[in-house]
Amino acid sequence: MDDVRGSRTQSEEGGRTVIREGGRTIIRDGDRSIIRHDETSRFRADSRDVQVQRRGRETVSTIVRPGGVRIVNTLDDDGRLLRRSRFDARGRELVLIDNRRAARPGVRRYVDLPPPMLRIPRDRYIVAAGAVSAAVIYETLSAPPVDRIERPYALDEIRYSAGVRDRMRRVDIDTITFDTGSWAISADQTSKLDFIAQAMMQAIRANPAEVFLIEGHTDTVGSDIDNLSLSDRRAEEIAIVLTERFGVPPENLTTQGYGEQFPKVAVDGPERENRRVAVRRITPLLAGKGPAR
Template sequence: QPGAAPGQVQSPAPSPGQAGQPMPDRQGRRGGIGLGGAAAIGLGAAAIGGIMATQGADRLDEVRRRREERREGDVTIIREPGRTIIRGDDDRAVIRHDETQRFRDLGLDTRSERRGEETVTIYNRPDGTQIVTVTDSEGRLLRRSRRERDGGEFVMIDNVRRDGPRPRFAEEVVELPPPPLRIPRERYIVDAEQADERLIYETIPAPPIAPVPRRYTLDEVRYSPDLRAHMRSVDIDTINFDSGSWTVTSDQAGRLRVIAQAVRQAVERAPNEVFMVEGHTDAVGSDVDNLSLSDRRAQSVAEILTRDFGVPPENLTTQGYGEQYLKIQTQDAARENRRVTLRRITPLLTGQNAR
């Protein structure tokens, strides 16, 4: 069934861009670090663990002031409050963050402990269940599971490959042929501002538009637009950000109500559902600034969905893509491009085929 657990914890299951064909970047190439330029990504990502304990920043100029940059192999590691950006020699970059920070920022009942090279963070839900998130020494999410009151534990997100050592970034980019689109494009990428509520309720839990070849890790989903294109999405264009800001103003937060209700309804039917909140920017500014902004925008919306509308935080994950997937093809400032997108990714994590 949709959202069914990959299995018991003892048998873990072996993750976007704008849905459809990924848009070219300024040089006409796909977004993300090139396969050659990311050869040292496994080593470079070690910067993540050290930065996550740093107090966050609330303005872009402050983020810039506190950035630290160093070279490792053929990538540049850029540390900033709460984020690490890894940029290859071809100037393509990805951003990573600690998924457990969102739980702490929301003031939820959590505790963390080190177990060897891993950190285990437990969130005690009001209903007595626990959400267990395991991260490695670099702050990278390895696994998230839900522990029931009777002791049963079910994997929600498995981000560990079982076929060898942890892959480098280039090995986590999944290339697939474009899935056939048999529905109107406006039902594939839904504009929340124009869509009626019924279409949003239909899209949020929708199955893949084409068979999913296998189970994928969360990182494979994050970095593979061909893979994410198998799922329909909702462009939350009712929320537009000021240039250089990730703040959702109070008058806009209420526009997330229908989205939140649709997600909650899906989670009530299948508690292991996972939705990705994807952040985007316009093409103005540096790639590094835009990656940082987009990732923070995604987290801001995810926090509002939980704090204001009761969406369980464990059913959300966030990722920023900067200017890689422009909605309006312009290099000028465009409020329409400063947005977030929501996409169900459960079938990609579980290997569920289209129905």
């Protein structure tokens, strides 16, 4: 984190504090802080070619894979993902994420929703990966929303609105733990992601448009800005391992750090259970479909 801190610059833009560190941008807007980064680097491992073009005020990255499959990510000037598509070898497009609504002037990224009405046991709503079978993990990562979905939500609305995300069940990856101040995953821990990867691949085979959000979290040691950056890197590291070791397509994953905002254990100071990553399926939120059973 010392190197990360040393790379930061800070400015005031439109009444917001904007902190930049390499490929990440932290935005303080009133009492809220969010972080975003360009996920394109995660796509390079299995690519044959990466082409980056500037089109007006947008940056378009095209990742070409062996066999002619192309992944196209479109970003705005602020580095916000606007659209992600997969084109097969015949040029047919499958839109995975369309975030353009969130980029329109005057559209709020934050959606205030009440907690969902649960009709299932809480240990099946928030599942601890180390305590359940592969079948339960798949069930959790393929389940419909636990409460009614009012409309399609943009990716930014999902990322930055807990009430929206909480409509979907969650798997806490408690089999992976991080040292204080670190986002590294030791080699002996990567195999513990096997059940998560199996469940994702099974879901993607059934629906190639599935999207999973990987969420990073920290304990309260360190500054809130350091923790926001650290948590975002933890989420990205899990995504990288899922792709490079287990073959989960990177375009079906998106990552977001939340810092110390959502502790699993309500305690100040170092707490291993709060230095964690979680995953949930967000496809129904993006599509505005999938009524609760």
